[in-house]
Amino acid sequence: MNQLIPPFDFERVFLAPWTQHFELTFWIVLMGFLVATACGLVGNYLILRRMALVGDAISHSILPGIAVAFLLANSRGTTPMFLGALAAGVATTILIEAIHKRSRVKQDAAIGIAFTSLFALGVILISLYASKVDLDQECVLYGEIGFVTPLTQPVVTVGGLTLGPVPVVRMAVVTLVTGLLIAMFYKELLVSSFDPALAFSLGINATVMHYALMCWLSVVVVSAFEAVGAILVIAMLILPGATAALLSQRLPVVLLLTVVNAALSATTGFHLATWLDCSIAGAMVVMAGVLFCLAWVFSPTQGLLPRQWQRTRTNTALSAPEWIH
């Protein structure tokens, strides 16, 4: 057990990464932050639409999409990867709907069947065509954020200005566009998430919004996939948004809190991983989970403790006058 958990050394855990390995640390934390922000922002809408597990499904099922795209395109460009992911995302959505609308299988089972099948297909494709090269299937699951630094990745330069490693720059663009899209279509997204019937009467096509959201989700997932892997993407999709939802009930505030949460979990997660010498992406998710637990217990409005405290103080939990309104 002693070997498992290394002794805590403040110098090693908190200072050394920023002073000695700044190049490494900076890009990893930035990538973590970008992934958590983009996923968290999109994830908020998934939570609102009670589709959190559709996000789970898509983050698994883009795997065969990517595999097939590369098989066909024969290149490691960004475009085929995005196209493959988009196709897989839409295919998953359609498949889920086809199964539960055209048979009596309910939606939850339809989700389970669709994504496990597609994911299995992806794993088989990889294991069939990849055993010559040293491919580790686990990385599909939990990625490797440690390799996004300029040490191992080609660097993007625009007009002599060095921007950063390719995956990070790509993720940054996706995150920015995510923010822009949400700002542009804020009211459409809100209305169609809250009340599709109302959206229809306002001339907003809820189906189009649904598929657009799924498409964008696929894009976000595929760009995050590289860093955190298929399964931890789902964590980044749900945890920041769920934590924020416990702290506020107003959507703009929730979106803002999501970003703050992303920054916190990326930084603390990195240090946790440095201390324990474990998977960085995993540690970031663990920290996001810890933040959720903190919000769950201490949230001023909905936390367990404040509520308990309130209850004992007023004795009659029922006399709350809000009900009389």
Added chain:
Amino acid sequence: MTRSLKFALPVLFTLCAALASAHADRIGDLGEVTIREQALRFVSLQDPTVRYAVLGSVLLGITCGLLGSFIVVRKMALVGDALSHAVLPGVALGFLWHTSKDPLAIFIGATVAGLLGTVVVGLVQQTTRLKEDTALGMVLATFFAVGVCLMTMIQRLPTGNKSGLEKFLFGQAAAIGPDDLQLMAVVTGLTLLAVFVLYKEFLVTSFDEGFARASGFPARVIHYTLMLLLAGAVVIALQAVGVVLVSAMLITPAAAAYLLTDRMNRMLWLSAGFGMLAGVAGAFFSFLGPSLPTGPFMVLGATAVFGGAFFFGPRHGLVTRWWRQRSRAQRVQRENTLKSVYHVLEGRQFQGEGVSLRELAERRRETVEEARQQAAELCRHALATLHEEGNLIFLTPAGWQLACAIVRNHRLWELYLTNAAQIAADHVHEDAERIEHVLGEEVVRELERRLDYATQDPHGRPIPSWADLRQGAAPNVRPDDTVGYGSSI
């Protein structure tokens, strides 16, 4: 992070770039001889590894199939998914217990972690505004992340044999040993026992929880019993299927069974059978090539079964339903043609010989060519014969009877609607057009009785009587053709 550049995407890139050349080599490696040898080795069951793998797959298929049925009808499919991810930290901790692969320690660790996960999901739902899907996704992801961290920490430990651990992600049936098998047998036995003994408790709480609680069943205890069994099933399936895809073994065979039957007990057995089938198929295919994971093949096997049920299930299958609809539409079409023939004949008081294609086409407001096709369709079903180079239609006795019956249905229904339901006579035709094809004999008799054996429809036309039907021959039978209906085409 001692692993070399094991990085999903770049490897994929390289791999795909090199595919054109490397692919060929690979297929060469997996030459037919090797595949056949491996297949023979598998089928002959002489290799103990194969025997363990097959037996293990069968056991896990049964367990997952049985429990999966309850999961599917309780609409808890995604709880199964969350649970299967949540066991990972337990697996890692259990592994740590002996720093080796001790099945029992892993089993206990994983079961505890899985149950803890379901409890947390319940707590989050009860104490926050978050909905079930969010709670599940969160617990799934957080527990899995803890598991990933633990596993990466264990992997850098200097001591111990850690080779077995990563098998838990995608599964390797060949890694099943006698120890594992014992454990699998125990869990399967317990599951069978529980399903047998607690069948009615599981059934009533799954169907109608409110009623079950009102009848004094401890719904929560039963729920957690099921969760406990489920955690056990997930754990024994882990080694062969892997954490990520275990939920498919729970959901997919059960969903396939759900499409095929209307009874819970039959669903249980079907689902267990499908699970077994998928399990053995997965073990077989992954055995064919070196380092092929078992889990994904099992899952695709289960998906194939589900696909079969989805498209070709006798009652709910998509293709089956489409086929049924098509043949029904064809029957309605035939019956409408017969009715038109009858109307033409009726129009000339059943005088004259046969019905020409032109008359039929005019009556149906279609082209002669369409009428010819319909007439040919009648001939194919021996309802009519064609004469005069295919221009004159004569009904066979069967055709005549059917035509009378349809017209009779139509007119009786019109009469019933106007008399009993007091709908205006000019509003009843449309409805009768639809109902005439589906009225059974019993209903017709009942209609007759209620209408006092009326002989005229609301438009004043005669309703063909039973005598007309039984007579079995059209009044316009060609004098020279009384014997051989259908003999001449």
Added chain:
Amino acid sequence: MNLPSPESASLPATPHINCGSPGEVSSLEVHDLTVAYQKKPVLWGIDLAVPPGRLVGIVGPNGAGKSTLIKAAMGMLPLSSGWVKVFGQPVRKSLRRIGYVPQRESVDWDFPVSVMDVVLMGRYGQLGLLRRPRKRDREIARECLDKVKMLPYANRQISNLSGGQQQRVFLARALAQESDLYFMDEPFAGVDAATETAIITLLHELRDRGKTLLVVHHDLPTARDYFDTLLLLNMRVVAFGDTDKVFTHDLLQKTYGGRLTILSEVAHVVGQRGGSAKVP
């Protein structure tokens, strides 16, 4: 957590018509029952004593807590205050004497069971652990199916039934429980006229055999003809008693139209208790 009972809190006394002879053990006795969802009370200070052999209609506007009342009475919801007794015993101990017809929408009708299976579930409560339904249970189930004229459908899967038929199946299941006290949640919702007549006949028959029935009913016009006793409910008991005495304009006004009246009364009480609550 104990709220003072409404009577003690100088709320104008609600018309509480006593029915049944004194000294008789009530089928259902509810005392100071309060149920809240997330601090918001749904039922407040309910007092009720239902004598045996009554057919009670529970009537009130949407959100009045009608379904909540019967669920709370069966112990399916946590109570914020109060207690429930069934035949003089705590409800947990007398579940066997309770029959329940939930709302039809509360279950998944695609569930892979036959009509017979559903009715047999009514026998499960009496079977106990490890016991399977026996021949005798099957006979009872068949009799109950026959009573609701659903015997020809015994082997059908339940999704192939009309709304009225599904309701009859639920009723047959409740009959198979052979209980003394029945709770029914909107058994007339979405059923055809023939089923409605059949159900009400059956309910009268049960009542005449000495059973007690509490039926949530949402259709005011028919309530008067169907039930011999009415419970007018709107978060509180507005009135409880013989139909001809309770079915008055004033009381109904108070239940339905008088939503504001009740709220202001409650607000008044809350205000008088002082300190702990503020009234805007």
